[in-house]
Amino acid sequence: MIIPRLALRNLLGAGLRTWLNVIVLSFSFVLIIWLQGLYKGMGDQARVAQTDAEFGGGQYWQENYDPFDPLALQDAHSSVPESLQTLIENKQAAAILISQATIYPEGRLHTILMKGIDPAQSVVTLPTQFLDQEGEELPALIGTRMARNTGLKVGDTVTVRWRDSQGTFDARDAKIVQIMKTSVPSVDLAQMWVPLDKMQSLTRMKNEASLVILAQGTEEFPQVSGWIHKDMKFLLKDIDYLVKTKSVGGSIIYTILLCLAMLAIFNTQVLSIFRRRKEMGTLMAMGMTRSKIIQLFTLEGAMHSVLAALVAAIYGIPLLAWSAKTGWAMPEAADDYGIAGIGEALIPVYGTGLVVGTVVLVLLVTTIVSFLPTRKIAKLKPTDALRGKMT
Numbered sequence: 001m002i003i004p005r006l007a008l009r010n011l012l013g014a015g016l017r018t019w020l021n022v023i024v025l026s027f028s029f030v031l032i033i034w035l036q037g038l039y040k041g042m043g044d045q046a047r048v049a050q051t052d053a054e055f056g057g058g059q060y061w062q063e064n065y066d067p068f069d070p071l072a073l074q075d076a077h078s079s080v081p082e083s084l085q086t087l088i089e090n091k092q093a094a095a096i097l098i099s100q101a102t103i104y105p106e107g108r109l110h111t112i113l114m115k116g117i118d119p120a121q122s123v124v125t126l127p128t129q130f131l132d133q134e135g136e137e138l139p140a141l142i143g144t145r146m147a148r149n150t151g152l153k154v155g156d157t158v159t160v161r162w163r164d165s166q167g168t169f170d171a172r173d174a175k176i177v178q179i180m181k182t183s184v185p186s187v188d189l190a191q192m193w194v195p196l197d198k199m200q201s202l203t204r205m206k207n208e209a210s211l212v213i214l215a216q217g218t219e220e221f222p223q224v225s226g227w228i229h230k231d232m233k234f235l236l237k238d239i240d241y242l243v244k245t246k247s248v249g250g251s252i253i254y255t256i257l258l259c260l261a262m263l264a265i266f267n268t269q270v271l272s273i274f275r276r277r278k279e280m281g282t283l284m285a286m287g288m289t290r291s292k293i294i295q296l297f298t299l300e301g302a303m304h305s306v307l308a309a310l311v312a313a314i315y316g317i318p319l320l321a322w323s324a325k326t327g328w329a330m331p332e333a334a335d336d337y338g339i340a341g342i343g344e345a346l347i348p349v350y351g352t353g354l355v356v357g358t359v360v361l362v363l364l365v366t367t368i369v370s371f372l373p374t375r376k377i378a379k380l381k382p383t384d385a386l387r388g389k390m391t
Contacts, residue, residue, distance in 0.1 A: 003292065007299040011307070014272075018304070021268060025261040025308035025362065028254060030316040032358045034323065035250040037348035043243035044349055045183075047236055052125045053184040055235045056094070057218040060084060060227045061211050065098075073100055073113075074163070077208045081224045084212050092218065094121035095209035097199055101162040103174075103192070105150045112146075112190045114162055116199030123215045126187065130178035131195045137175040138198060143188025147179045154179055160192070164204045172202065183344075258362070262369045269301050269373040294374045301370020305363045324348050 011018050065076035080088065080095055087093035097116035102109060119132040126141070133139040137157060142150075152158060154176055161171040174192065182188055200206050212227075221229050273280075280293055327345030 003296050003299060007296055007303060010296075011300050011303050014268075017268060018307070021261065021264050021304050022307045022311055024257075024264060025304055025366070026312035026316070028258045028261050029308055029312035029358060029362060030319065031257060032254045032362075033316070033350060033355060034320060034348065035254060036247070036354050036358070037320070037324070037350040038328065038346065039243055039247045039250060040351070040354070041347045041349040042246070043239060045347060046239045046243075049183045050186070050236070050239070051216065051232070053182055054124060054187050054213075055232065056123050056213040057216040058214045058221065058232055059211050059230045059235065060214070060224060061230055062209070063226050063228055065210050070100060070113075073098055073210070076210050077165070077205055078226055079207050080209050080212065081227060083222045083224060084227070087214070087218075088118075088212070091122055092215045094118055094123040094213045095196060096211050096213060097196060097203070097205060097208060098210040099162050099199070099203055101160055101192070103150070103161075104159045105152055105156075108150075110150055110190070112192050114160065114199065115191060115193050116196035117193055118196045123213050126182075126193065127178060127180050128193065131193065133177055135175070137173050138194055138202075139177045140174040141178050141180060141193040142176060143191070144179055144181050145185060145188045146191060147176075149190075152176050152179075162203060164202070165208075166204060170202065258365065262365060265301055265304055265366060266369050266373065269297065269370055272300070273297060273373055294371075297374045298367065298371045302363065302367040304370075305359075305366040308362070309359055320348070320350055324350060 062076050062078050064072055066072045077097060077099075084093060084095075088095055094117060099114050101112050101114035103112055104110075117126070117128050117131070119128045119130075121128055128141065131139045131141055138160065140158075140160075142152060147153065150158075156176045157173050158176070159171055160174045161169060163169050174194065180188075196209075200208060214221075221231075223229075283293055283296075284290070324347065327347040329345050
């Protein structure tokens with residue numbers, strides 16, 4: 001117990017040199033936790049938003065459907081299999097029919113995706129209940145991004161043209177019945193949602209769909225001929241890769257700061273060993289072994305991280321708590337070009353594992369850096385140390 005007490009006394013006795021190292025190291029603590037929490041929050045927000053609005057509990061794709069190949073949409077539809085139709089009737093799934101279309105707001109041409117969905121569905125959080133309207137005009141639901149790009153407002157009428165299953169062009173007026181606000185651009189940008197039964201009738205694709213969205217919590221996934229099941233791991237793969245990429249990029253920042261702090265501690269240890277030669281000789285003359293002296297100096301260096309953790313807690317806890325409450329406001333441009341599902345603010349998420357892992361990592365690195373200069377003590381002779389010499 002004497003070594004920890006002696007190490008703490010020596011460390012505090014160093015004065016300003018110690019506290020400068022501690023403050024720099026505390027910055028590393030706070031920055032690592034903040035950045036990792038930011039990336040974790042980004043991933044969690046995107047996963048939840050896309051799961052609720054688009055992915056549900058997984059999807060079944062018609063075998064020709066490819067969301068990245070618009071030319072394949074003409075053939076990406078077929079009759080919904082009986083097993084999936086049963087889930088749809090029990091409100092455990094929702095069918096989506098997708099077709100390319102063109103709209104002409106104020107005489108301007110916009111290529112869009114026209115998507116048919118059951119107005120009574122409850123699988124995804126889209127406000128499709130507004131599509132349950134009668135009239136000669138086709139009820140249409142669009143998002144705020146689509147409305148901003150086309151200038152359409154609730155109550156406006158716009159001409160929609162599409163090609164049916166036999167390749168014949170057809171057109172009809174659509175009435176904007178609602179503009180939804182969503183943080184998921186993939187259900188908003190250049191898309192128009194219409195009632196599924198009306199779209200099936202207009203495109204001559206009766207009882208057909210391009211994909212089927214399963215309700216969250218679905219556990220059974222039957223094998224269906226002509227349809228491919230896509231689980232959540234596959235659907236969220238792009239988000240996971242993006243978060244990992246951002247995390248690696250962010251780690252470069254706090255790695256540089258951590259290296260600077262470690263360099264300062266290393267230099268402090270080297271200087272301390274050089275200036276305290278007589279003290280080491282005195283301790284050896286009093287019976288302290290070389291290994292104990294190495295432990296003493298290593299512990300002094302490692303205690304920098306302990307003090308840094310305490311200092312970081314003083315200003316870091318209020319700062320991180322405020323950040324987790326208010327979030328980081330996203331610029332307006334991120335609404336169209338940012339990460340799907342982020343919304344107006346990015347809310348960091350700080351878990352116990354993140355905080356403990358950061359403390360352990362910094363403590364381990366600091367201990368190693370503190371130990372390296374002390375290896376010279378193993379060759380030190382007490383007589384030389386008492387005379388102020390290093391051998």
